Amino acid sequence: MNLCYAERTSSIKASEIRELLKLTEMPDIISFAGGLPAPELFPIEKLESITTRVLREDGRAALQYSTTEGYAPLREIIAKQRMPKARVKATLDNIMITSGSQQGLEFSAKIFINEGDVIICESPSYLGALNAFKAYQPKFVEIPMDDDGMIVTELEKALEENPKAKMIYTIPDFQNPSGKTMSIERRKRVAELAKIYNIPVIEDCPYGELTFEGEQYPSIKSFDEDGYVIYLGTFSKTFCPGLRIGWVCADIEILQKYIIVKQGADLQCSSIAQRETALYMQTYDLDEHIANIRSIYKTRRDVMLDSIEKYFPKDVIFTRPKGGLFTWVELREDLDAAIILKDALEEKVAYVPGSSFYANGDRANHFRLNYSCMNENLTLEGIKRLGSVLKKHY
Amino acid sequence: MNLCYAERTSSIKASEIRELLKLTEMPDIISFAGGLPAPELFPIEKLESITTRVLREDGRAALQYSTTEGYAPLREIIAKQRMPKARVKATLDNIMITSGSQQGLEFSAKIFINEGDVIICESPSYLGALNAFKAYQPKFVEIPMDDDGMIVTELEKALEENPKAKMIYTIPDFQNPSGKTMSIERRKRVAELAKIYNIPVIEDCPYGELTFEGEQYPSIKSFDEDGYVIYLGTFSKTFCPGLRIGWVCADIEILQKYIIVKQGADLQCSSIAQRETALYMQTYDLDEHIANIRSIYKTRRDVMLDSIEKYFPKDVIFTRPKGGLFTWVELREDLDAAIILKDALEEKVAYVPGSSFYANGDRANHFRLNYSCMNENLTLEGIKRLGSVLKKHY
Numbered sequence: 001m002n003l004c005y006a007e008r009t010s011s012i013k014a015s016e017i018r019e020l021l022k023l024t025e026m027p028d029i030i031s032f033a034g035g036l037p038a039p040e041l042f043p044i045e046k047l048e049s050i051t052t053r054v055l056r057e058d059g060r061a062a063l064q065y066s067t068t069e070g071y072a073p074l075r076e077i078i079a080k081q082r083m084p085k086a087r088v089k090a091t092l093d094n095i096m097i098t099s100g101s102q103q104g105l106e107f108s109a110k111i112f113i114n115e116g117d118v119i120i121c122e123s124p125s126y127l128g129a130l131n132a133f134k135a136y137q138p139k140f141v142e143i144p145m146d147d148d149g150m151i152v153t154e155l156e157k158a159l160e161e162n163p164k165a166k167m168i169y170t171i172p173d174f175q176n177p178s179g180k181t182m183s184i185e186r187r188k189r190v191a192e193l194a195k196i197y198n199i200p201v202i203e204d205c206p207y208g209e210l211t212f213e214g215e216q217y218p219s220i221k222s223f224d225e226d227g228y229v230i231y232l233g234t235f236s237k238t239f240c241p242g243l244r245i246g247w248v249c250a251d252i253e254i255l256q257k258y259i260i261v262k263q264g265a266d267l268q269c270s271s272i273a274q275r276e277t278a279l280y281m282q283t284y285d286l287d288e289h290i291a292n293i294r295s296i297y298k299t300r301r302d303v304m305l306d307s308i309e310k311y312f313p314k315d316v317i318f319t320r321p322k323g324g325l326f327t328w329v330e331l332r333e334d335l336d337a338a339i340i341l342k343d344a345l346e347e348k349v350a351y352v353p354g355s356s357f358y359a360n361g362d363r364a365n366h367f368r369l370n371y372s373c374m375n376e377n378l379t380l381e382g383i384k385r386l387g388s389v390l391k392k393h394y
Numbered sequence: 395m396n397l398c399y400a401e402r403t404s405s406i407k408a409s410e411i412r413e414l415l416k417l418t419e420m421p422d423i424i425s426f427a428g429g430l431p432a433p434e435l436f437p438i439e440k441l442e443s444i445t446t447r448v449l450r451e452d453g454r455a456a457l458q459y460s461t462t463e464g465y466a467p468l469r470e471i472i473a474k475q476r477m478p479k480a481r482v483k484a485t486l487d488n489i490m491i492t493s494g495s496q497q498g499l500e501f502s503a504k505i506f507i508n509e510g511d512v513i514i515c516e517s518p519s520y521l522g523a524l525n526a527f528k529a530y531q532p533k534f535v536e537i538p539m540d541d542d543g544m545i546v547t548e549l550e551k552a553l554e555e556n557p558k559a560k561m562i563y564t565i566p567d568f569q570n571p572s573g574k575t576m577s578i579e580r581r582k583r584v585a586e587l588a589k590i591y592n593i594p595v596i597e598d599c600p601y602g603e604l605t606f607e608g609e610q611y612p613s614i615k616s617f618d619e620d621g622y623v624i625y626l627g628t629f630s631k632t633f634c635p636g637l638r639i640g641w642v643c644a645d646i647e648i649l650q651k652y653i654i655v656k657q658g659a660d661l662q663c664s665s666i667a668q669r670e671t672a673l674y675m676q677t678y679d680l681d682e683h684i685a686n687i688r689s690i691y692k693t694r695r696d697v698m699l700d701s702i703e704k705y706f707p708k709d710v711i712f713t714r715p716k717g718g719l720f721t722w723v724e725l726r727e728d729l730d731a732a733i734i735l736k737d738a739l740e741e742k743v744a745y746v747p748g749s750s751f752y753a754n755g756d757r758a759n760h761f762r763l764n765y766s767c768m769n770e771n772l773t774l775e776g777i778k779r780l781g782s783v784l785k786k787h788y
Contacts, residue, residue, distance in 0.1 A: 001620050001645070003594055004560060006508050006530070009651055036459055044453035051445050059438035063634035065430055099493060099660035106659050110529065114400050132658035135504065136400070166398060200397055226395050240457035242665035251395070257403055264526035265500050266493040270664055271636035 008135045030382035031350040032369040035176065035325055039373070041293055042240045046284055047276065054275045062272040068263045069255075070097030070247075071271065074278035078247050081281060082233060085209055087222035094249050096258050097269045101206055101234040101246040106132040107261045108167065108202045108230065113138050117166040120158050122150045124328075124357035124366070126176045129169060129204065140359030141165065149175065149182030152189045159197045168194065168201045172220060173208040174324025177357045177368035181322055187220045194228035200254070201229045206237050207324035209290050212298040214322075227251030235277060237325070238290050243273040297325070297372050303379045304371040311387025313394040325372040328354070330365060335393055337367040343392070349385040402529050424776035425744040426763040429570065429719055433767070435687055436634045440678055441670065448669045456666040462657045463649075464491030464641075465665065468672035472641050475675060476627060479603055481616035488643050490652050491663045495600055495628040495640040498652075500526040501659070502561065502596045502624065505651045507532050511560040514552050516544050518722075518751035518760070520570045523563060523598065534753030535559065543569065543576030546583045553591045562588065562595045566614055567602040568718025571751045571762035575716055581614045588622035594648070595623045600631050601718035603684050606692040621645030629671060631719070632684050637667040691719070691766050697773045698765040705781030707788040719766040722748070724759060729787055731761040737786070743779040 054062050069075065075092035083090045098104045105128070113119065113136040121130070123142030130140070141158045143150045150170055159165055170190065172182040182190075194201045203220045211217075221229040227250070234246035248258050262268070280286070304327065308318055317330040329351075331337060338353040354366025371379060448456050463469065469486035477484045492498045499522070507513065507530040515524070517536030524534070535552045537544050544564055553559055564584065566576040576584075588595045597614045605611075615623040621644070628640035642652050656662070674680070698721065702712055711724040723745075725731060732747040748760025765773060 001622065001647075002592065003622075003648065004506070004592075005651065006504065006506055006511075006560075008508075009505050009655075034459075039454035039458045042454060042457040044449050044457065047453075047457070048446055048449045051449070052442055055438050055442045055445070059441075060433035060436060063436040063438065063441070063636035064433045065428075065630075065635045099663075102658075103660040110400065111403050112398070112400055114402075117400075128658070128661070135655070135658055166400075198396065198398075228395065228397075236459075241459045242457035244660065244662070244664045253395075254397065257399065261403075261529070264496075264522070264529055265659070266497040266638065267522070268638070269493075270638045270667055273664055273667070 008137055028348050029345070029350055030348060030374065030378050030385070032371070032374065032382060033350045033352050034373065035370055036373040037237050037241060038293070038296065041296065043284070043289060046280065050276050050279050050283065054272060054279055058275065062275050064271060066268055066271045068268050069259050070095070070269060071274035071278060074274045077278055077281050078233070081286075083249055085216055086205060086219035086231065088219055088231060088249060090249050093252055094255060096248045096255055096262065097274055098246045098248055098262070099244045099266065099269055100236055100241065101204060101232040102128055102132065103265070104232040104246060104248045105129045105202070105204065107248070107258050107265070109133040109136040109138070110261055111257045112167045112200060114166070116164065118162045118164045119167050119169055120155065120162070120165050121169040121359055122171070122175060122178070123359070124177055124354060125169065125359060126171055126204065127356045130359050133169070142359050145178060145180055147180060149180050149186055150190070152186045152193070155190065156193055159193060159199065165197070165199060168199060169204065170201065170220070171204045173205060173217060174210065174321050174326070176207070176324070177326055177352070177354065178328040179319035179321030179324060179326050181217065184217055187218065188223045190220050191223035191229060194224065195226055199228070202232065203229050204232045206234050209238050210294055210297060210325070211323040212294060212301065221249065227254065230254060238293065239277065239280070239286065243270070243277060245269060245273055245277050300371040300374065300376060300379060301327070303376045304369065304383060307380050307383035311384045313391055316390065325370055327369050327371065329367050329369060331390070332394070333365050336364040338364060340389060340393060343389045344386055347385045347389055349382045349389070351386070402531055422742050423739070423744055424742060424768065424772050424779070426765070426768065426776060427744040427746045428767065429764055430767040431631050431635060432687070432690065435690065437678070437683060440674065444670050444673050444677065448666060448673055452669065456669050458665060460662055460665045462662050463653050464489070464663060465668035465672060468668045471672055471675050472627070475680075477643055479610055480599060480613035480625065482613055482625060482643060484643050487646055488649060490642045490649055490656065491668055492640045492642055492656070493638045493660065493663055494630055494635065495598060495626040496522055496526065497659070498626040498640060498642045499523045499596070499598065501642070501652050501655045503527040503530040503532065504655055506561045506594060508560070510558065512556045512558045513561050513563055514549065514556070514559050515563040515753055516565065516569060516572075517753070518571055518748060519563065519753060520565055520598065521750045524753050527563070536753050539572060539574055541574060543574050543580055544584070546580045546587070549584065550587055553587060553593065559591070559593060562593060563598065564595065564614070565598045567599060567611060568604065568715050568720070570601070570718070571720055571746070571748065572722040573713035573715030573718060573720050575611065578611055581612065582617045584614050585617035585623060588618065589620055593622070596626065597623050598626045600628045603632050604688055604691060604719070605717040606688060606695065607716045615643065621648065624648060632687065633671065633674070633680065637664070637671060639663060639667055639671050694765045694768065694770060694773060695721070697770045698763065698777060701774050701777035705778045707785055709788075710784065719764055721763050721765065723761050723763060725784070726788070727759050730758040732758060734783060734787060735761075737783045738780055741779045741783055743776045743783070745780070
């Protein structure tokens, strides 16, 4: 058998992160490789009571087919309760429910990208997005970042030089993988540039609410008066990923495209998971729950950064993220983090090598560390082990 | 704002079925338009107890991220318990969990279809599949059906005439929309032709287990020794659609493509819904549940067919389905079912006009009737109303 696959199939490959999840499950490994929220914080008992209520009060509807755009009360509470956190004014007509924000990413490329079109993204960027986009055979133009996120003068240059640019992709808050956050001034400028160059911005916001210091920044979409910014939200990091509930917040005309694409893709999200999420937010205080997540992740970040400071070679560079789940480590330019990973695995510690976070894949001397799902003692021990592995190469 | 969308976006449009679901919700309408399973048969109390157990015994894992291919015990029980019903030998390595079989359909086109490639399908065919496929800009070649399903001599001719044919799509059991079933001889022949022409067959099987008379037919995949047939299954019609759990059963090499595509599309299906479905099948007898569905749908089919016989004009042709959810009505060739629908809606009765079930959309004198989610009295009343609308046109 030698079947003929579509060309796009050859340009996508299995994500290293997903493959690495398998390592995570090996006994004794201290893995900083995943991007998992801390499962001990999941509100299991509350969800049990919520589910019972959903099934008893409305079981038939909760188990039946429903509309593609999603359960109206959930869309409503997202518009009224979650979007204001990002300073966005929205109604339920701007919201469609997705299977995590990953589905919103895939749909975005499907809606906007012809083969050969250019996607402008941060360098580095979320590899799950890059892989989803690659199925639509784009070219990528990478914009360098500094401590204030994507450098917008470079973005403007790229927009000028690439008339086939069809989409800007950014994770402004505590970016995956770099941990960096875009400044407010730059957010304004990205919104302006979108309008000037008539190009949509896909603003991917899984971590915005997980800020450790001060208030959440206003989203790029909050500066967007004309509908150029498409905001992707999710409950995966603030509630639980296993329900697979995220959302797209967009201009009504654009949202219509997402709804049509969702119809073909999987008809709708789980009716019962949507009702559970809505009833949870109607019954309990999600903000209080998020405050708890924040405080625990902040402690874990502190332990990780302190341990890196103590045990890594002195000239290793790393991000001091102000929220989110990740820090990003830069090694000496001649070192390859994928090769060093083999040594690390022998010492029973794991991370994700950085090269697959670069859209055009040419930089090997970085890796990503996750601090959200590991207790403080194991974090300290893991970083210590990793430090001694690194010191052999320095 | 005048954003530039991808070309594929212009070739897909909102499904009439989904738009019609809105009519279904209007008060007083007797709607035969949907494809909904009967919600009064959902095992709500059992699911409540199952969910409680999943959350208490394994809540953290049930709410966490998991692997793309799906929860291993669910894949295992599908391979061991559901696939033998279709006479297919499979192991969990052949199974990937999807968000309903709709997602399996979309993935199939994504994996196999380049722009301009030919998809061979039945005439008529499931419009949700046609819409999902259209995003990949194929050409369709429609194969006529008789009472034994797709006419395989016509299929062979089409394979010979279309070297760019990349996929055969078929719903062999109680087809949506026609209600027709492919004979066993033809199933064998389709499997043979797939091998001869080196082309994958997408065998879409949502209704196979809902047989009213005698045993379930062996699937096309049961005659496939070399892996050309990709079988799509779902719990939407035999358990409940609201959980969004379906599956792909395929050769391991092909399944790898589906896993990679799923990774980009939405990472994974709901962890908790997968565990609930698996634990349900481990705890209760799904076959018994399906037997109950069958018996109730059979009664409803009988009432619908008897009423059609009694109230429709005598020269209207309709299918006598031996299972599944639908019958298919053929009007006089000069009549347009979409126009007549307006009269029907005035009489508070609804169906789906047939033209969107034709891939190349050129036949107007059919409509689809659903009998699974309407009680007997309303079915009789609805068909009576529809009969008098039709008689005005005859």
